[in-house]
Amino acid sequence: MSEPMTLACPHCHRRNRLPAERLDQAPRCGACKEALFSGAPVDLGGANFNAHANADLPLVVDFWASWCGPCQQFAPVFAQAAGNIEPRARLAKVDTEAAQELAARFAIRSIPTLLIMHRGKEVARLNGALPPSDFQRWLDGNLPSA
Template identity: 90%
Template sequence: MSEPITLACPHCHRRNRLAAERLDQTPRCGACKESLFIGAPVDLGTANFNAHANADLPLVVDFWASWCGPCKQFAPVFTQAAGTAEPRARLAKVDTEAAQELAARFAIRSIPTLLIMHKGKEVARLNGALPPAEFQRWLTNNLPGL
């Protein structure tokens, strides 16, 4: 049996410890009893970002804004990727207008900007939208293993 990993619930944002081999067994949150994987990006803001970013499960973040054309075009690609990236990673969206302090903290200068966070550290960054195949390739090449 491997070391347990931590991940945050997409519903209540509480931290959960789970054996890595149980990730693909439809685990539920110990606090709210909801599924730990929802097959869709999680909306994050200042209050709940750190719970996900500091977890052992890699976090792929799309910094976006509602007025951004490329962000709107990329949104379906990102949403589709959430279904295939789980349970290897959590995908999340941060609205830079609503969470300006997060945008400043990560020096977001253009949107969309994609970050991969793992255990509280940024491990990869990409500015701009990508077609689905290129985004999947970027994820494959940059997602840390568990």
């Protein structure tokens, strides 16, 4: 059995520890008993961002805003990718208007901006929206192993 890894629940944002080999066995949160993987991006803000960004599970973040046309066009591509990439990584959305402190912390200058976080560190960044195949290729080339 491998060393336990930590990941945050997409519902209550509590940290959970489980062996990596259990990721694809529909694990549930020890606190709220909800599924740890929902197949959809989780909305994050200042209060819950660090629980996910500091986890052992890679976090792919879409910094966006409701008034941004390219953000709106990319949203379905990002949502579909969540169902395909879990449990290899968690996908999250950060509304830059609602979470201005996070946008400033990560020096978001244009949107959409995509970040891959792993164990609290930024490992990849991309500005702009991508078609599904290019987004998947970017993920495959940049996602670290959990």
